[in-house]
Amino acid sequence: MRVFQSPLELKNELRSLDASIGFVPTMGALHNGHISLIKKAKEQNEIVVVSIFVNPTQFLKGEDLDKYPRREQADRRVCELAGVDYLFYPNADDIYGKDEVTVCAPNVRGYILEGTSRPGHFSGVLTVVMKLLNIVNPKNAYFGKKDAQQLNLITLMVKQMFMDVNIVPVDTMRDANGLALSSRNEYLTPIEKEEALKIPLSLKKATNMVMSGIYDVKRIKEEMTNILLPNEISYVAIVSREFEPLEKVIPGNSIVLVEAVVGSTRLLDNIWL
Known part of the structure; x- marks a missing residue:
C-alpha cells in the first residue's frame, strides 16, 4: 500500500495508471462499515483508493471537530489488511487554500432534516467530495446508505455537474444488537x-x-x-x-x-x- 499526502502527487500517480479505480472517502476511525465499502470497491475495480480526512468545513461552530476520533496508525493497518492500494492522508492545508471556491448545497434538499440544524454542513460536504473526486478521478466512488441525505446530495451534485463518476450506495452495517456502525x-x-x-x-x-x-x-x-x-x-x-x-x-x-x-x-x- 502506498501512502500519499500531496493531492497533486496522488493525482499524477493515479493518472498514469491504466486501470479502473474505486474510491472510498472517509474521515477515519475506520470500522466494519468502512471495510464493507472497501470490499465492495475491491470487487468492482482493479485499484482501490481510500482517503482519510476529517473535513473542517462540514463542522459547525461548537461541534466535535477537535474531539472527532483520530487513529492514524490503526487506520493505516486496517487499510493494509483490507488490501487498499493507495491511502490518501492529506491535512487541511493540502486541501484548502485562501479565498476558496465552494460548492453550495441546494436551497431545498440541503437545508431540510440534518441541514435544518446544521446550516452549511452539506455545502462543506459537497465541496470536499468534489475536491476528492477531482483528485482521484475514480470510475466508482462508494458511500454508505446510513448517511442517506448526504448520499442523495452527492449523487445530485455528480448528476448536475456532469461528473464522470458512478456513485455506489452500500448498505448500512450494524453491530450484533442492530445499532448502525458509526x-x-x-x-x-x-x-x-x-x-x-x-x-x-x-x-x-x-x-x-x-x-x-x-x-x-x-x-x-x-x-x-x-x-x-x-x-x-x-x-x-x-x-x-x-x-x-x-x-x-x-x-x-x-x-x-x-x-x-x-x-x-x-x-x-x-x-x-
Whole structure:
C-alpha cells in the first residue's frame, strides 16, 4: 500500500495508471462499515483508493471537530489488511487554500432534516467530495446508505455537474444488537449504547407497520417517536428516495430517517423501504 499526502502527487500517480479505480472517502476511525465499502470497491475495480480526512468545513461552530476520533496508525493497518492500494492522508492545508471556491448545497434538499440544524454542513460536504473526486478521478466512488441525505446530495451534485463518476450506495452495517456502525459510537457510554438501541428499534417498528399494511406516515412517525423518547429527537421523517415529503409510504421508493441525540452524541440512522 502506498501512502500519499500531496493531492497533486496522488493525482499524477493515479493518472498514469491504466486501470479502473474505486474510491472510498472517509474521515477515519475506520470500522466494519468502512471495510464493507472497501470490499465492495475491491470487487468492482482493479485499484482501490481510500482517503482519510476529517473535513473542517462540514463542522459547525461548537461541534466535535477537535474531539472527532483520530487513529492514524490503526487506520493505516486496517487499510493494509483490507488490501487498499493507495491511502490518501492529506491535512487541511493540502486541501484548502485562501479565498476558496465552494460548492453550495441546494436551497431545498440541503437545508431540510440534518441541514435544518446544521446550516452549511452539506455545502462543506459537497465541496470536499468534489475536491476528492477531482483528485482521484475514480470510475466508482462508494458511500454508505446510513448517511442517506448526504448520499442523495452527492449523487445530485455528480448528476448536475456532469461528473464522470458512478456513485455506489452500500448498505448500512450494524453491530450484533442492530445499532448502525458509526465512528461517533465511541462517544457513547455503556448505558448510552443501550439507550441508542431505541433508534434501530424505532426503524424496525416502522418496517413492521408497513409490512402489516399501515402506510400512513403520521401514524408511523408517532409510533417511532414514542419508542425514541425521552431522548432528544432532531427529526423522524419519511420521504421518497428523492427526499420529497410523503403522506403515505410508497414501498420501493421510501426512506425512514431518524436523527436523535443520546447523551451528547448525535446519531443518524435510516431504513430504505
